[in-house]
Amino acid sequence: MKRKICVVITARPSYARVRTALEAVRDHPDLELQLVVAASALLDRYGNAVNVIEQEGFKIDRQVYMILEGENLVTSAKSTGLGLAELATVFDDLKPDVVVTIADRFETMATAVAASYMNIPLAHIQGGEITGSIDEKVRHAITKLADIHLVASEKASDRVVRMGEDPERVFVTGCPSIDLARMARDAEPRDLDATLAHYGGVGSDVDLSNGYIVVLQHPVTTEYEQALEHVTHTLAAVRDGGFPTLWFWPNVDAGSDGTSKGIRIYRENYPMSRVHFYKNMKPLDFLSVLINSKGIVGNSSVAIRECAYLGVPAVNIGSRQQGRDRGRNVIDVSYDEADIRAAIDRCWDSEERASDTVYGDGEAGRNIADVLSAADLSIEKMLKY
Secondary structure: OOEEEEEEEOOHHHHHHHHHHHHHHHHOOOEEEEEEEEHHHHOHHHOOHHHHHHHOOOOOOEEEOOOOOOOOHHHHHHHHHHHHHHHHHHHHHHOOOEEEEEOOOHHHHHHHHHHHHOOOOEEEEOOOOOOOOOHHHHHHHHHHHOOEEEEOOHHHHHHHHHOOOOHHHEEEOOOHHHHHHHHHHHOOOOOHHHHHHHHOOEEOOOOOOOOOEEEEOOOOHHHHHHHHHHHHHHHHHHHHHOOOEEEEOOOOOOOHHHHHHHHHHHHHHOOOOOEEEEOOOOHHHHHHHHHOOOEEEEOOHHHHOHHHHHOOOEEEEOOOOOOOOOOOOEEEEOOOHHHHHHHHHHHHHOOOOOOOOOOOOOOHHHHHHHHHHHOOOOOOOOOOO
């Protein structure tokens, strides 16, 4: 009998991080994929990732609406509680042999707690990493709830073991998002104009023929009240520098409303004639846009993970990725307009594309499926020091 592997996707970046693992599980002779799409992955204002998932050929078994309006700390906590209740019902219905949760978003806590209290073995992708904000607490809490650890690097593996986890349950698989980066790097060149036209977006028509940057800046949950101020510094640096820019909307974290409001206010008060805004793209399309850019600006983990492998220069702003293992492509700056602009200038003028395999070599999806097919599914754990 096939093992039923239930993967819960709660946000746009979570899908990109696990897509190749979904394919590998679906195609594995000993596994059956159960796919649950939840939270902001279902919402239009955050890019309707569910549509992309369906367009790319995946059958969705359940959809879970769990996000409360507000994008603040209270709604994040309440959304987690709502997700816990709803996902418990889903797991009771689907009866999976393993539940898979991804990374460190607040919604993943609901997945982990529901599976653990229902005695369903929990597999966690991307544990053992270090970052700033609430993500750090969530990630390590899920590590203690998880029964199978699918980590991206040897350093992450070492951290998980030092947290008291059984080394025989920690597997260095690499990060599935690097699989996509490898596919994008090796693919035939895409027609950039056609790709961008497909997604529409809003804002000025931007001449990209002489280069462009990509901006993706999220709120920092531990600094969410400053989200509007933070994004305004980036907006000013991009506008005053005159950089042709493709700007992508933030995710659903606490402070997202402040980031979005900051963008709207700035657009109303200052002409942004060289900036075009997008909600979402299919992962491979987005990576293709990155590969052809002068660099990425903001605080997204894609700048640290996929762009390290691709060698795409990255201006990392603020504390959101503090402590995360990184490659040579990253320039760290504070929330300062002059510093941000100077770092963008460095990326713009740089011809260097130094690739680093910090998060794997592009075979993670297959590795994860193989582990899930063979790993011991015991839920017994003992606290170790």
